[in-house]
Amino acid sequence: MGNWEVVIGLEIHAQLATRSKIFSGSPTAYGAAPNTQADLVDLAYPGVLPVFNGEALRMAVKFGLAIDAHIAPRSIFARKNYFYPDLPKGYQISQYEHPVVGKGAITILLDDGTVKRVGVTRAHLEEDAGKSLHEGLANASGIDLNRAGTPLLEIVSEPDMRSAKEAVAYMKKMHTLVRYLEICDGNMQEGSFRCDANVSVRQQGAAKFGTRAEIKNLNSFRFVEKAIQYEVARQIEIIESGGKVVQETRLYDSDKNETRSMRSKEEANDYRYFPDPDLLPLEIEEGFIDSVRATLPELPDEKAARFARDFALSAYDAGVLSASRELGAYFEAVVTALGQAHAKLAANWVMGELSGMLNRDSVEIGESRISAEALAGLLRRIVDTTISGKIAKEVFESMWSDGKPADAIIEERGLKQITDSGAIERVIDEVMAANPKQLADYRSGKDKLFGFFVGQVQKATGGKANPAQLNELLKTKLAGGQAEPARHS
């Protein structure tokens, strides 16, 4: 035993960002008082009928085109029948045999730098259910139907992932994609983007898949990773101790970090799917597909490739900077203002200092307190050697807190680098005079003391001496020679 291969497939539920519900005119906004966003259709009153929201179709098609999938010219809504109080009709309108989006694929970047293709089996439109609330009500359950009828795109992957990390990479990539397409707000806390994970294990090289368990309703990347890791370990342990994994639905408990059985295959509902006679088949014409294609933005992979190519960035940097449309746009604005030759510097700062600050203060890139132009203004001062990188970090912090432009801060605090060789030489002379022993030691061969002199000079100048110039002048002076006028750009 021992050599186990993990097989994972994900079903992602992305809430489509339509203003009204998929089959009624109620608004979809999150957070309203219970049942204030449910009309007679959402409440499944006798006699009411669903009317399909065409905006949801436009979004589904947009997604399909983005993953290079087949768009079904004719897809069909079906009823999935089961009883539950938060499902007012007693059936969910979904798509079963004929989904709107067929086979497609996306790529993910693995840790070792290789690119892996993950297949998408299908994506279909369906309505969300309401919510049952069990807390705060004595001897009863509350039902909130605000979410009932919210449009969902269920994206079903092929069982192509081989580790929890790959599953997370796939989910992140999908998360990036749906936000790029502006078809989902991606808010995982509000449940706008969540997934079910199908997990199984098998002996390395085995032809058949092992029996899988489905872990329901994972709403964070961390939970996806932890739940899968737990589930893999559980299944391996069962098999290695001579048992058999049973096909079942499991729930992940994030407090205890474990998965628990919800229902077995035998207890599973027979959903009695059949075409919904209240809704016509969705007929999609080429012209419609073309009109949607015309609205496709530059996709994450395309943007990353362009960044790598045009700005000479590594695949990793290009991937990070294209992870969201907003971040990519910010980065490009910095590069535009600063000049393409300094793209790597811009990349380092956006991914380093800026991202760190955004994270620290939980601010989205769109709300950054330092605009792309302002950041470029700061970086320009590094490029023209007005300040050193080290000083720039100080200036950056001030910019973040006061919102002033870099030049103003440099001016006010006198942070401008000293590039006047005469001035630097004067300080060197003073330092040499004050440290005769070290000077003698250096001159007798203790090269390491060079750093000591650099430190002393910068201490005396408040770190403002241009480092390159300082090095050059100091070397000459310590050697006992006469400095030449320094050149700098």
Place this chain on the structure above:
Amino acid sequence: MLHDLSIGELADRLAARELSSVELTRHFLERIERLNPALNAVITVTAEGALAAAAQADARLAAGERGPLLGIPLIHKDIFCTDGVRTSCGSRMLDNFVAPYDATVVAKLKSAGVVMLGKANMDEFAMGSSNETSFYGPVRNPWDTTKVPGGSSGGSAAASAARLAAFTTGTDTGGSIRQPAALTGITGVKPTYGRVSRYGMIAFASSLDQAGVLARSAADAAAVLKVMAGFDPRDSTSVDAPVPDYPALLDAPLKGLKIGLLREFFDGLEPRNAKLIHDALGVFTALGAETLEVSLPHLPMSVPTYYVVAPAECSSNLSRFDGVRYGYRCDHPKDLTDLYERSRGEGFGAEVKRRIMTGTYVLSAGYFDAYYLKAQRVRRLITDEFRAAFEKVDLLAGPTTPTPAFPIGAKIDDPVTMYLNDIYTIGANLAGLPGVSAPCGLVDGLPVGLQLIGPHFAEAKLLGAAHQYQLATDWHTLRPRGYE
């Protein structure tokens, strides 16, 4: 008498201000009060609302407004949601349900100025052919109160035949307008699927349900259908096609019209009924129409096909009646499952439960292909055969029912025999075609109906043919004794 006048005549008198809508409304309300107890055709009387609506109609008339239905009293089948009025669907499940909105059909008729007198009894959730499955008890046939009026629009048919209103509305899923119209001697129209909005009409089998009219003549039905029909953005299956001016098209001559006699409809038909149908076709021939025999080999499969498709859809449509948000709820449920089981077990009657169980079965894993899918294939075959027939003929003709009205209690314990009562009407529903039943004689003093079926959206042709027939005959003017 006022109640014998056609809708056109009533509209003329109202327009001439010789008659007020309030007078007319009082007249019908009085008849309901006097005659309905023996019939049980009307289960909710909305006298107050009716008189208010009538007064409003009179005010509109006084202001010079005219309309074919302005001020005309009607009764709605209790399957249509009526804002602020109990809408029971003939079921204990909805005995306490006051609809918070008007069905599109109700709203359209309301804005045309009709006066709603009340709501008509019906088979529970429109499931039945005799009006014996109603929670409110059976409806009696005004021609013979020991006989059924047919169903499921039995209350509407009996009310129309007994002249309790100028006309009534109904719905037809497998014959529920045409069959009771035939058994009560009136004219019933089931339009093309999609012609009339289903919004607000409590669903039985969504792919088959269609709203229509039960009236005393084709001309009356034409006036009503013109108002009821039309595209409704709230019903995705309603068809966005202009509504013809049905009343204006009634006089199109029948010369050259090709009528196909459905051979399958005469197999095993009682000779006396068959003779009446042949007599009726003789009238059409005399009017210049041509008749020829047509065969639809798969038509005899209609009943078994229907009893897979309709229950399948109903099993899902009726899932919303769960005791949670409205309608019947059992006392002191122990838990959720108990709430579901007892609310539904106590709220639904036997026939509804039978169909829910049948439907659940045919949709179940392992049976779906053998039943539901196969039924859909047969449905397509039947539809194709109709289409092929309409390449040869303009209309199809045959009987509406195999027999005249049968005694109350005769078939209620034998579902299959009961189901076979719709053997001639179900085909049109499966194919989504319009159909009309018009009275064409009596057998043992009970009315017999002639059925005409047309291609999709051929309502004008159907109503025209029925109207021409009614100009040449007087079967439609016969009134049940005691209701003159």
